[in-house]
Amino acid sequence: MLLAAIGSGFVMALLAPGLTRRLGRAAGWVFAILPVTLTLLFAGAWSAAADGAPITTTLAWVPELGLSLSFRADGLSLLFALLITGIGALVVLYGGSYLHGDRDLGRFYSWLFVFMAAMLGVALADNLLLLFVFWELTSLSSYMLIGFGHDRAPARQAALQALLITGGGGLALLAGLVLLGVGAGTFEISALLGQGAAARIDPLYVPAVGLILVGAFTKSAQFPFHFWLPNAMEAPTPISAYLHSATMVKAGVYLLLRLSPALGGTELWTLVVGGVGATTMVLGAVLALAQTDLKRLLAYSTVSALGLLTLLIGIGTPRALEAAVVFLLAHALYKGALFLVAGILDHETGTRDITRLGGLWRGLPITAAAAGGAALSMAGLPPLFGFISKELAYEAALAGPGGPALIAVVVIAGIGFVVVAAQVGLAPFWGRRPTDEGVAHAHEPGVSLWLGPMILSLASLGAGVFAGAVGGWVGPAVASATGTPVTVRLALWHGLNPALWLSLLTLAVGGLLFAARRPIRNGLSRLNPVLGADLGFQAGLGGLNAVAQAQTRFFQNGYLRFYLLMVVATTILLVGGTLVSQIGVGWPLDVLDVQAHEVVFGGLILVAALVAITSRSRLSAIAALGAAGFGVSLIYLWYGAPDLAMTQFLIESLTVILFVLVFYHLPHFTRLSSPGARARDIVIALLAGGLMTALVLTVLAVPLFPSISGYYGAVSAAEAHGRNVVNVILVDFRGLDTLGEITVLGIAATGVYALLKLHPRNPAVGPVYDSARSEDGS
């Protein structure tokens, strides 16, 4: 069932573009059927998870690598799955209206379903490697969806940034998961969690946790990787609501919750996870105050919320984990709603600038109500669900290990939520009407747009009012995170405890800050670029590109001889270095077996070669080259290779004739290189020559592997009826090689003919040499 649930999303992704064209306006409603069905399915699986016998599916994929298609729907997985499909249904419906008429709507749905399926995979996977595969798929679909408006440069940049950061984190995650799996001896998450403390004392624990945390932090936009999330607001608003608030950015948090029974509870975990979470939380809360764009405001507050979740997981007590799971649910409900509201405002008024919005409740009463509910939940007012989650977070902080500092940072985050909630959910709808015509005459959108935020707001309210039922309902999810069965009791009234006093303080300070929001914004917006870390990323990316370019310019500079120089120098260094350091240059035994005329032949060749390379006259260079060739053929003749000598002699004569013919048309030799370049080339050439000599000497010092020539000698006369063994080899034993050789000659002859005889007539393909280009400094 789980496999089918995930697979259906991928199938839908394939069908979506075609269906979108057919269905037109109804597309959103029809497409929503799938996520709604899945929501019902997962809701049905709840009781099994609550009984401690979650539904599982296992299918072998690559068993050798420990990779199997195994899925497990326990409490935490189902909580996520329900968020993914439930909010997914609303977003699918909303997206159809929001992007109505966009020519790429089919593509939008396609990637949306890919994402939904991949995210379900992350939530339900019971195999570390499988989880990674889906994890990367979510990054990829996020990239495509952020870059949906790919004709705008900022969208492309934001998409690339998100991909680089989450993709880079994904690589770290893979390494961490592999270390974890190798250390534990299993890649099945359920088996891993069953081993309990074993993972924490494994020597691979520290590197594994470090790498996994990098993956989780990048995905969940934790400091110092937080900046991609506000930039990802380039995505269409339904995507921001879905991926970048309710689900995908919580994948990191999910992973931490999931692995916390196995990896959590150590000092390292508490310090790093808690510390990073606290930093992110405060940073997000402060930076949010500087924003005027509705979506960026929400994005920074999402960063802050993700920080709070991470912090709670870092604290790691059952209380804190319970608070984390409850806050995760509350946040998904209210933040999803607020994003969708922001989209409606953008859609109806044409602006997302909070300074230009106000008094919209007259035109958009339903949206105003939905926004109000979500905002009150976010601010943590009873009887909404946000109130309960905030009380739990405060209680966890009060009981946590961090003392007053911890309590202070959590309260700061709470204050930030109040201010943001008021700015996004309340200020645009109440207060003075702006003079702006377009804003003032905005009116209520269609039902498919307001239905999503309304349902989510009502869910926030319902979950608050029926807190007791919800408590029983999230119990299994908390149990997955703590690793032990727990009973969660949620209630609106916890008595007059310290958390309640903190809540009142939060509201009071939040209200004050909201009143003073303009001066605060002005003051902070100057700090924003410094704290944004975006600049650091840009600088890093620029630096990387500069290094790549410089390296390419250096190694791929277009000079043929530079490439040759590099190849030769590398060979000298690697082969020569190895020869000298590892093997040592050999020395053949029969050194003294040298006859005088052999030395003469050798000397002749060397002198001829020297003349060929030093001569200033073309003719003498060619003559010397010919002399060297004839010297080589003498060597062949002397050492029992008459066929070679003959061929070499003929070919050498032909080559000399060709050289003379061609050089007649070519310019005189001139010295083009500088003396320095010549000196460098001489050194390189001598080193290369010396290396070859050393190699030959070394080879000669070791015994020769028996040649197969004995076989050729024995069968040449008997079977091939030829007495010249070399000829028999060429035309018989290796006849196909010779056929290939003839083919090469034929091709070369055709090429020569074409080069000499054919003249380009079409000026468009004509002279390749462009004088203007060659003179501009190249």
Next chain:
Amino acid sequence: MEIVLAFVIGGLYAAAVYMLLRRSLVKMLIGLALLSHAANLLIFAVARLTRGRPPIISLGAEDLASPYADPLPQALILTSIVISFGVMAFALALAYRTYRTTGTDDLDAMRGSDR
């Protein structure tokens, strides 16, 4: 006796590499010609040499009489010589054509088609 060839090979390689690194196209071609000599001699020498005993089965005999020069490297070199000639002929024609088209044999000046 191979020791002489070892130094001849080294000398040829050095000369070939030096010429290949020249800016002039025609000098590069001389380097190419020297390089094929060097490579052929390398194959010849490392397979060990035998003086004056070509691998030819004498009339009436059924097998090569030991000692004999190894026929296998000779067959390889024969192919190599012919192929080098083909490459050389093509390269010379190309150099001729290039000079006619571009008016230069300085490799540094020939960047018109490469950008």
